[in-house]
Amino acid sequence: MTAQVYVTPTLKAEAKELSFFYGGTAQALRSISLALPDRHATALIGPSGCGKTTFLRCLNRMHDLYPGNRYAGSVVLYPDGINIVDQTIDPIEIRMRVGMVFQKPNPFPTTIYENVAYGLRIRGSITRSDLKAVVEQSLKDAALWPEVKDRLHSLAFNLSGGQQQRLCIARALATGPEMLLFDEPTSALDPTATARIEELVTELKQRITIVIVTHNMQQAARVSDYTAFMYEGELVECDRTEKIFTNPSNKLTEEYVTGRFG
Amino acid sequence: MQRHIDQELAELRSQILRMGALVKSQIEGSIKALVDRDVDLASRIIERDTLVNTMDVEIDENCIRLLALQAPAARDLRFVTTAMKISTELERMSDISENISERVIELNEEPQLKPYIDIPRMANWTMTMVQECLDAFVRSDAALARKVCADDDFVDNLTHQLFRELLSFMIENPATITRAIRLTFIGKSLERIADHATNIAELVIYMVEGKIIRHTIPPVLSDNEA
Amino acid sequence: MSLKNDIGKSTDAKLVRRQILRSQLRDRFFAVGGLLVMAVACLVLLALLLQLAYDGIGRVSWQFVSSYPSRFASQAGILSAWIGTILVMILTAATAIPLGIGAAIYLEEYASKNWMTDVIEINIANLAGVPSIVYGLMALGLLVYEFHLGHSFLTAGLTLAMLILPMVIIATREALRAIPPQIREAAYAVGATKWQTVRDHVVPYSMGGILTGMILALSRAVGETAPLITVGALSFIAFLPRSPLTSEFPFISLQWLFDPFTVMPIQMFNWVSRPQDEFHVNAAAAGVILLAMTLAMNGLAIAIRARFRKRIHW
Secondary structure, three states, X not given: OOOOOOOXXXXXXXXXXXXXXXXXXXXXXXXXXXXXXXXXXXXXXXXXXXXXXXXXXXXXXXXXHOXXXXXXXXXXXOOOOEEOOXXXXXXXXXXXXXXXXXXXXXXXOOEHHHHHHHHHHOOOOOOXXXXXXXXXXXXXXXXXXHHHOOOOOOEHHXXXXXXXXXXXXXXXXXXXXXXXXXXXXXXXXXXXXXXXXXHHHHHHOOOOEEEEEOOOHHHHHHHOOEEEEXXXXXXXEEEEHHHHHHOOOOHHHHHHHOOOOO | OOOHHHHHHHHHHHHHHHHHHHHHHHHHHHHHHHHHOOHHHHHHHHHHHHHHHHHHHXXXXXXXXXXXXXXXXXXXXXXXXXXXXXXXXXXXXXXXXXXXXXXXXXXXOOOOOOOOOHHXXXXXXXHHHXXXXXXXXXXXXXXXXXXXXXXXXXXXXXXXXXXXXXXXXXXXXXXXXXXXXXXXXXXXXXXXXXHHHHHHHXXXXXXXXXXXXXOOOOOXXXXXXX | OOOOOXXXXXXXXXXXXXXXXXXXXXXXXXXXXXXXXXXXXXXXXXXXXXXXXXXXXXXXXXXXXXXXXXXXXXXXXXXXXXXXXXXXXXXXXXXXXXXXXXXXXHHXXXXXXXXXXXXXXXXXXXXXXXXXXXXXXHHHHHHHHHOOOOOOHHHHHHHHHHHHHHHHHHHHHHHHHOOOHHHHHHHHHOOOOHHHHHHHHHXXXXXXXXXXXXXXXXXXXXXXXHHHHHOOOOXXXXXXXXXXXXXXXXXXXXXXXXXXXXXXXXXXXXXXXXXXXXXXXXXXXXXXXXXXXXXXXXXXXXHHHHHHHHHOOO
């Protein structure tokens, strides 16, 4: 009888003792060491204020937009091994490789086409036909193409909430990122739209590394391969999702997962 | 933090215990009917089996409802799925008691073959195992559950001993064959009840430790560790 | 867990009905009051307009619009004045708008938020409240005497530009601030630099607010009299500035910037100061024309803003 061999997956990124300080002094992340496997989905769960969104926004240097924030430790991006939070590395370069989808859908107030095309336009010259092809492919990847193919030049705001969020996903996909970050992507959507987005994430994770922050534990259970539980700025436990939800190693994790958190 | 689901889990636990108590009295009653040659008691045991079946169905429905509505995770999930399986094991124990009672009624058509010593001993041991496996469930006591698994050997040995004795009866005097066979059957039934108690104990170990030890003998080293 | 307050207890229906009636009465009172106040404001405005029209509309004619000022009221016209107003407005807009919007963008998007920027922000707000004649005096000393720009269109344009610059900056900053951070974050997340975010998203989406600010600022400038008097507007100009187009290379001439100037409000002021009634009528007529020009200018700006709003739905 052969026993199951646990194969360590190849990693896309790895946080090594990452700490983060808002305004340079208020510590929000404490020495987080977390591996993000390549072409798998990792979910971040934990009570409000535990730092999961803070951690997520370190991965694409969003904290740089607001003055005074400070990183300590490193986040290594494979295969080239650069440190994402290294101050000498241009955050623009990181954001071109790591995309993000936000909690509340935030398409630009222009046309659907322009929304998806923008990321490509700012990267330099691209022919009109190439641009059209990429826009179409991105909308198809985001499961939105059939609904918008006849009105690409109408305003994005005319779409429903769920469609707008898929548009934001298409916008993020258009630039061909290596890693895609989702910050509670369905918390503002109704159950049907939520289900479609979860379906999308389940498909996308086969081609691109995904990190998803969610308040909804059932969503983490449905969608992710690995789940990391965070509490008060620390990483408590990270393991395969089925283990976290059937038999977690840490008592705190179990209390959170069974809803016993006060 | 006390949650609504804790009440429901506690209620489920009580249901299992009530069913366990009923099943224990079924086993006890069927053996008493044998020893006292009490046909009425045996009939009552047979009738009471429907009550046990009803409880099994109730527990099943309760568990499914909990799974659908509360989506329990980790420890709670293991508890609910274990409870479902325990109720099945208990129901089978009661069926076996029903079979024992049917044999008792048949045995009463002829005089008693021999004084009943081994069978009551087996019955006591088996009922202790049933009590202990349910205690282990209530107290989430994995050590007690493991003890129950080990105790199964004793019942198995007693069964073989009983069979050898009855076999010698049958060889000496063919007229005793029907009664001896029925008694052998009763011995075998008790052994099966003990096996079901062992199953419950293994389920309790899974519930407490999160490891499935059913159907394994000694653990096999993985390729990594070998 | 039992509720310790009165949720769910049935309340006295009559009491509730009385409370509702009282609120409704207050509601109606304020609605009527508001209507009255608005009516008064509108009536005052209407009265002013009607008075002006009654006095002056008879005098408005092609001759009036195409003649130079004259000692004879019946022959006097506003040609130099209205052309002067337009030219000065063009200069003011061309100076204040780029400077104002640029400064606001820098202060809002690029400058680091420290005590220095706070001081600057307070000072800009203060400058918006400085009386216009002070600007005139400053311009007189700085532009006319120090820089030797003379009493010219250039001086007038720059003076008014300085006057309305704080307004443009404040209005633009408010418009930029109104863009929610989610939009900026969306642009950054796609890999845009700060300049790309500002150029492609922040500024276009706040165009509505920026243009509104511009309209208000220019409307103020059109009617300014005191600072222009101070920098030396003449009220008797019987000629037009030199043409910007020439017949020889390079075909554009900037000489007109240095020519003497006059504007509509100054011409009106001059006429009103005269004792003869006919000049008062002239002044009223000029007022009508000035109003029309202001309306036209605002209308143009509003049309531009509407076009912006259609393309970028905010």
